[in-house]
Amino acid sequence: MAEISPPPPQTLRDLLAEVHLRLIVFAVILAAAGLTVSGVIVMRGYAQRNLTLVAHSVAYTIEPAIAFQDRQAISDGLRQVGAVPGVRAVDVVDPQGRTMASWVGQGGAWPDWLIDGGNALIWPEPTVVPVYHGETLVARVRIIGNSADMLRYILAALVIALACIGVAVLATRILAGRLRRDIIEPLEFVAEVAHSVRTERAFEKRIPSSGIAEIDRFGQDFNALLAELQGWHAGLTSENAELHRRATHDSLTGLGNREYFELALAGAIAKAERTGTPFVLLFFDIDQFKAINDEHGHTSGDAMLIAVGERMRGAIRDVDIAFRLGGDEFAVLLAPQPGRVHADIVVSRIRKAMIAPIRLPSGLWQIATLSVGMAIYPADGATTETLVNHADQAMYVDKRSRRDRPNNQGGASNDV
Amino acid sequence: MNNIFRILGPVALVSSIPLLGAADMPLGAGISGGDPFAGAVARTVKAIVDYTRWPQKKGLLTFCVAGDARHASQIGSWRTAAGQEVQRSNVAAQGSALGGCDIVYIGSIPVAAQRHLTAATRGKGVLTIAEADPVNASEAMFALDYQPQSLSFRLNIDAVSRSGLRIDPRVLRIAKVRY
Incomplete structure (x- = not known):
């Protein structure tokens, strides 16, 4: 598709320099022409x-x-008085138009054709003065001026005008440089800040003072706007984070919820597939939780859940993640690590954390015992489903084995 | 004197025509047929009178021709450029005969007689013009100077300054010889 691209936009500096230059040249030409x-x-x-x-x-x-009809005296008089600078030619004619005497000056430094052209332009007609003797017209003096002086003046005006234009060009360049420093650079900085705010979300950037009132006012408004934007952005970010946390965490215990668990497990599987490093999934539930709930009320159940969640989180490493999947079901996703030794250590630490009794809102003390199920990727399953099922099964196996040992019910146990 | 002019006259006439042509100012030769200088003398004398100022403004000037004038035939009565009336009057070549004269045209008389006339008019506001004074001996203010192709005049500055008249300085410049 043949698209005609528009010309690149003119910069402010070029525009100002051009306007200044045109203005100055125009003014100089106008002044020079007027003066000339x-x-x-x-x-x-x-x-x-x-x-x-x-x-x-x-x-x-x-x-x-003329009265004496002395030809020589006429000629001498003409030369003595008429041959002065500023006079190109002078002659004396009698009333019948016959020349009695004449004198033509030299052009000097200027060519004759130029002088004569200038004369023809400035004095189309010679100046004529009649000569009277008594009341009788005896002759006429015709005189033509010399335009050399005026040509010199015009030439000087031309040279001065050109020199002025040269100086003006120079001054415009200096002026444009000053404009660049004082106005355009601050504006360019504003543009730069605006650009980096848009592309990098660098809301913390601010425009420094430029020393020019208008630009400073603009900069202050811009900075205020940036501060507001920064506030909004920070608010939105924290709100988003809060929403994200709420979406992925259990509101009661602060542990990850089921959705987060599923995402994290899928992520762990994908990562393990790439790296080949196995990881361990642990399932827990609180033994006899339903009975405690029924006996002491939901607030006591909730207190149990909160305490278990806190202790569980305290017992695992930072790289491991604890979840509450719903009810009294908890899960811990351990960071990838070969072998199951570390998994056993984590389980024993969790059990140890549960030894201390939990104070219920009713003032009673209750010990929480946990059933544990473990699933190892990839030995026990390579998908979320198989892993979850395996861990679930293992947990019920554990629960059943502990139910068969009544002395352990409701008590602390280090067994798995 | 007379012989000289008789010889000079035709020479001037012949030489003036091819050299200067019609535009030139001829001496007036040929107009009267007799005296080739008469016209030029009349013109020169009238011009001198035009550029002379008498101490008292006069409406009428008396032009006295003293003695035998050879070239004054074309000078009659005339009006100056300033509008003054000039009347010719022929008088004897004696100092006593010059009373009432404003201009004395000294004819071709001996030098001693010319000096007598100029001495008689000195300081009295009388313009003196000598017709025949080739060696500047007359002490007249103006002496006519005959050249082959033109007529000019010589000027006696001493006589002018003693005359009591004002001569236009431009005329002083035109004089061929000033002494």
């Missing part, structure tokens, strides 16, 4: 006044020379 145009207009005004002044001076100077 107004400068040229002002200069043109002054130059025009200067031209008129020079033309008047020429007219004044050559007026007697």
Whole structure:
């Protein structure tokens, strides 16, 4: 499927740098253009006044020379007064338009075509000043300015504008660097924290102060939000754990319940299949529990169950797990270990733990004796069912054998 | 003097035409047919008067031609650029005859007589122009200077400063020789 991927999103830093650069370049060009145009207009005004002044001076100077009809004096006067910087050409024509004298200045450092082009642009028409002798028009002075000064000004403005733009580019880079340090890096840190919170559930992370009020306010809100999220997350986690515990543990004794037992047994079988290490399953029940329950009441039965559960848990190792399967039935799943020696040790420790009498709510003391059934994986069974059945059978065998020995009823016993 | 001009005149006429053409300012030769300098002299004298200021504003100026003038034939009465009336009057070449003259045009008379006239007008606000003074001996303010192709004038700064008149400094610049 041909999908046109969108262009990668622009970064804030690039955007800011670009906006700054455009703004500065625009401002520089605007200022330079404005200053250049107004400068040229002002200069043109002054130059025009200067031209008129020079033309008047020429007219004044050559007026007697025209009256005397002294060609040489006209030419000399023209040169002495008219040949000044800022004047490109000046000539004197009689009223009929015939040239009496003329002078053309040198272009100087600029090529003539450029000067003449600039002149044509700035002064389309020459400045003309009439020469009167008395009230008679005797000649006209025509003068054309020199645009070299203005061209120089425009060139200088151009160079300055370019230099300003260069400086602006440099300044923008520095500014963008500062922005990166002051604004974008804190924002990027926020983004990083948000990302790690989402991916790693790192609710404990916080955004440090950046020194910029807006970002700090944002950071504080973000941190508060994170703290709330952390609280919610912790609450949910503990609630989940509690729910899980409740689902898998017996509420009376705190031991694992039947569901947990089945899962744990299946897990132990699967693990033993992988590793090949055998494990032992023990079943227990309390002898004559029904009679105690009937005789002393359910609270006494419950007290018995709680005490047995506590003692059983205290007698096994951390790696072993005790369960209450229901009623007075208990089970212990021993950690995988070759041989049954350790299983016998655990059983004897449990029996030893039951020697002390249990104080019932009624104030009486009662000794709990346990029947035990043992099943060894894989010798006695390779499935949950066969193992459970075997342990169950073994437990009833034990119970029956002890019922046949009345002296042991209700008393402590170390036998299996 | 006279002989010199008779020789110079046609030379100036002939040489001026091919060299300077129509746009140039001819000496006025050929207009009267006789004197090639008459036109130029009239123009130069009138221009000098135009650029001279008398201490008292005068509406009427008297232009006295003293003695025998050879080139003043085209100078009659005229009006200056400033609007003053100028009236020509021919007088004898004697100092006593110059009363009432504002301008004295000294004709082609001996140098001693010219000096007599200029001495008589000195400090009295009288403009003096010498027609024939090739060696600057007349002590007139202006002396006409005849060149082959043009007419110019020489200026006696000492005479100008003693005259009591104001001559436009631009005219001083145009003078070919200042002494």
